[in-house]
Amino acid sequence: MAPSDPAERPSAERLRLDRFGVAEYLAEVWPESTARMNAETIEILTPGRARMRIPIETGYLRPGGTVSGPTMMGLADNVAYVLVLGHLGPAALAVTTHLSIDFLRRPDGVELLADARLVKLGRSLAVMTIDLSTVATSGAEPDGAKPVAVVSTTYSLSLVSGGGGGGPGC
Amino acid sequence: MAPSDPAERPSAERLRLDRFGVAEYLAEVWPESTARMNAETIEILTPGRARMRIPIETGYLRPGGTVSGPTMMGLADNVAYVLVLGHLGPAALAVTTHLSIDFLRRPDGVELLADARLVKLGRSLAVMTIDLSTVATSGAEPDGAKPVAVVSTTYSLSLVSGGGGGGPGC
Amino acid sequence: MAPSDPAERPSAERLRLDRFGVAEYLAEVWPESTARMNAETIEILTPGRARMRIPIETGYLRPGGTVSGPTMMGLADNVAYVLVLGHLGPAALAVTTHLSIDFLRRPDGVELLADARLVKLGRSLAVMTIDLSTVATSGAEPDGAKPVAVVSTTYSLSLVSGGGGGGPGC
Amino acid sequence: MAPSDPAERPSAERLRLDRFGVAEYLAEVWPESTARMNAETIEILTPGRARMRIPIETGYLRPGGTVSGPTMMGLADNVAYVLVLGHLGPAALAVTTHLSIDFLRRPDGVELLADARLVKLGRSLAVMTIDLSTVATSGAEPDGAKPVAVVSTTYSLSLVSGGGGGGPGC
Numbered sequence: 001m002a003p004s005d006p007a008e009r010p011s012a013e014r015l016r017l018d019r020f021g022v023a024e025y026l027a028e029v030w031p032e033s034t035a036r037m038n039a040e041t042i043e044i045l046t047p048g049r050a051r052m053r054i055p056i057e058t059g060y061l062r063p064g065g066t067v068s069g070p071t072m073m074g075l076a077d078n079v080a081y082v083l084v085l086g087h088l089g090p091a092a093l094a095v096t097t098h099l100s101i102d103f104l105r106r107p108d109g110v111e112l113l114a115d116a117r118l119v120k121l122g123r124s125l126a127v128m129t130i131d132l133s134t135v136a137t138s139g140a141e142p143d144g145a146k147p148v149a150v151v152s153t154t155y156s157l158s159l160v161s162g163g164g165g166g167g168p169g170c
Numbered sequence: 171m172a173p174s175d176p177a178e179r180p181s182a183e184r185l186r187l188d189r190f191g192v193a194e195y196l197a198e199v200w201p202e203s204t205a206r207m208n209a210e211t212i213e214i215l216t217p218g219r220a221r222m223r224i225p226i227e228t229g230y231l232r233p234g235g236t237v238s239g240p241t242m243m244g245l246a247d248n249v250a251y252v253l254v255l256g257h258l259g260p261a262a263l264a265v266t267t268h269l270s271i272d273f274l275r276r277p278d279g280v281e282l283l284a285d286a287r288l289v290k291l292g293r294s295l296a297v298m299t300i301d302l303s304t305v306a307t308s309g310a311e312p313d314g315a316k317p318v319a320v321v322s323t324t325y326s327l328s329l330v331s332g333g334g335g336g337g338p339g340c
Numbered sequence: 341m342a343p344s345d346p347a348e349r350p351s352a353e354r355l356r357l358d359r360f361g362v363a364e365y366l367a368e369v370w371p372e373s374t375a376r377m378n379a380e381t382i383e384i385l386t387p388g389r390a391r392m393r394i395p396i397e398t399g400y401l402r403p404g405g406t407v408s409g410p411t412m413m414g415l416a417d418n419v420a421y422v423l424v425l426g427h428l429g430p431a432a433l434a435v436t437t438h439l440s441i442d443f444l445r446r447p448d449g450v451e452l453l454a455d456a457r458l459v460k461l462g463r464s465l466a467v468m469t470i471d472l473s474t475v476a477t478s479g480a481e482p483d484g485a486k487p488v489a490v491v492s493t494t495y496s497l498s499l500v501s502g503g504g505g506g507g508p509g510c
Numbered sequence: 511m512a513p514s515d516p517a518e519r520p521s522a523e524r525l526r527l528d529r530f531g532v533a534e535y536l537a538e539v540w541p542e543s544t545a546r547m548n549a550e551t552i553e554i555l556t557p558g559r560a561r562m563r564i565p566i567e568t569g570y571l572r573p574g575g576t577v578s579g580p581t582m583m584g585l586a587d588n589v590a591y592v593l594v595l596g597h598l599g600p601a602a603l604a605v606t607t608h609l610s611i612d613f614l615r616r617p618d619g620v621e622l623l624a625d626a627r628l629v630k631l632g633r634s635l636a637v638m639t640i641d642l643s644t645v646a647t648s649g650a651e652p653d654g655a656k657p658v659a660v661v662s663t664t665y666s667l668s669l670v671s672g673g674g675g676g677g678p679g680c
Contacts, residue, residue, distance in 0.1 A: 012315070048315060068584075069583070069584070069587055069606055069609070070580040070581075070583055070584040070587070071580075073579070073580055073583050073609075074578075074579070074580040077579055077580070095613070096579055096613055097465060097494070097612065097613055098438060098494065098610075098611070098612050098613070099579070099583070099610070099611050099613075100270050100322065100440065100608075100609070100610040100611075101608070101609050101610075102289070102290075102297050102322055102324065102607065102608050103605070103606055103607050103608070103609075104289055104290040104297060105290065119272070119274055119317055119320050120272075120274040120275065124464045124496065125437060125496065127272050127274060127320070129299070129320055145182070145218060147289055150289050150297070150299055150322060152270065152272055152320060152322060154272065154437070154438065154494075156464065156465065238414075239413070239414070239417055239436055239439070240410035240411075240413055240414040240417070241410075243409070243410055243413050243439070244408075244409070244410040247409055247410070265443070266409055266443055267442065267443055267635060267664070268440075268441070268442050268443070268608060268664065269409070269413075269440070269441050269443075270438075270439070270440040270441075270610065271438070271439050271440075272437065272438050273435070273436055273437055273438070273439075294634045294666065295607060295666060324607070324608065324664075326634065326635060352655070388655060440610050440662065442629070442630075442637050442662055442664065444629055444630040444637060445630065459612070459614055459657055459660050460612075460614040460615065467612050467614060467660070469639070469660055485522070485558060487629055490629050490637070490639055490662060492610065492612055492660060492662060494612065
């Protein structure tokens, strides 16, 4: 994807980086993050939307066999950062300023999905809502009616003139 | 609509009261509320979903011509209460315990809409997410991509054996 | 109080307007607000702190005799705005971007108090936490251990070069 | 500490387990948790209050040298769970239903502290507010005016007749 003119104001209707571009950028400026955020876990990135999908592994579990709260909060923050990067492009400094999560039911399944929606992309703030859900079969579509958690999060944005920088709160 | 068996546990897939039933119940137990919650302002009430729509009137405005924050929070709380009542039926005590709102852009238009989604209906808690939006023409569909505010709210529930009671936080 | 040098960056340790200055400024630029925000209802305004106190009147009540949710949210937003104005001074454009409230117990008493604490004053965001409480006797100190609601709220800030403007979300 | 009569209703004014009791209970029912929650990290547990303190170690860091968001959210959830356990005692099933965090400034220092306040202990819900702060010197008191994050969280409670169970969202 050809990057759009950096002089144009970022818009929720237009990506500056697609999911491969985001993965490549992260691999360059923040190699440690690629275990979580890569072209495989970033399943969808389109204007205004992103989905990430991660396997539910033993390492994530807490007693009772469910995914831990911080794992869910971390994935929500990751998908929000991917969504922001996709719309702002590399020259962005973006930090989490707020995250609110409602835990609804015990996660159960083989994959944890995070569906993010960009509800505002302003000059200094981006606001996103995220549904977290699980699926019993790898690759399946989530049941929209039964999220395991719902999240809203805010990123504070600065467009920096040169170089990388930034990173999510997580 | 015939009320479902009150012995059955409430479910997000089944209404106990439709929008006319909710309006009638409120007119009986809380007459003062009918100026805001009635069969006209409650536009949609189906399993898991509710929409309210109110005119944006001068009385609601603050300097700059926009709807005030408390008006938006009040409408969000109202639609949440309608959604809870529809699923729990009259024998419910339900109070707001949490409300979180992100203000996204200045409301502008002739009607304010609140689209609520029931994401959890448990024994003691109901959780809902709500999009607030405006339309320029009375009766128009909202532009889902541009909410003026997003809300999540929690109601604490008790099923009471006899009589009415309850009421929203607002 | 002599206003501090407007070229200095605003700080949580220094007021630009005391409570009389805030009340005067509001009376000038937003006369309708003075019924709620005035030198009487703004009881305390010091660096990092503000308290507002309003009588609990019939008009505020909902069935059951308690203060309504929007009244509580409105007061929380008002005290936050007073706190922001006090630290930023008149040349500030400040709008509510987020408000989160937990309703804890039924308000009961003759006055509703809002104690706000400025936990961050950045260049583009101010974050405040607020305890709402009630007292049975006019002028009494609140019982810190028993708030009726706790709130956190965020204001988005812009320092404008000339003139007034701004206003809270409420 | 002698446990209070389990037939009495739990109260925010009375502990059922002190910090050693909580640590012991957790070691028994959830051994994996003791790396984070133990009699050393739980610094204070008194009626209505708890403080935890953890070293800021390399493992917690993300690029830029600061503590990660999930680490902060996890510590906030841990201290909330300790506070709930202390007041409810062992026969409690308590799960996180909501957590809201505002990130205020970059954490910097050698220890991360979480100061929790129990603002409501009801029959079905406990609500807590938490200040996260850092100190440059091990064992130092936090500067109350400069938290790195503020949190509010809600636990859903059930008193179970026999046996352990429960666990935080994290």
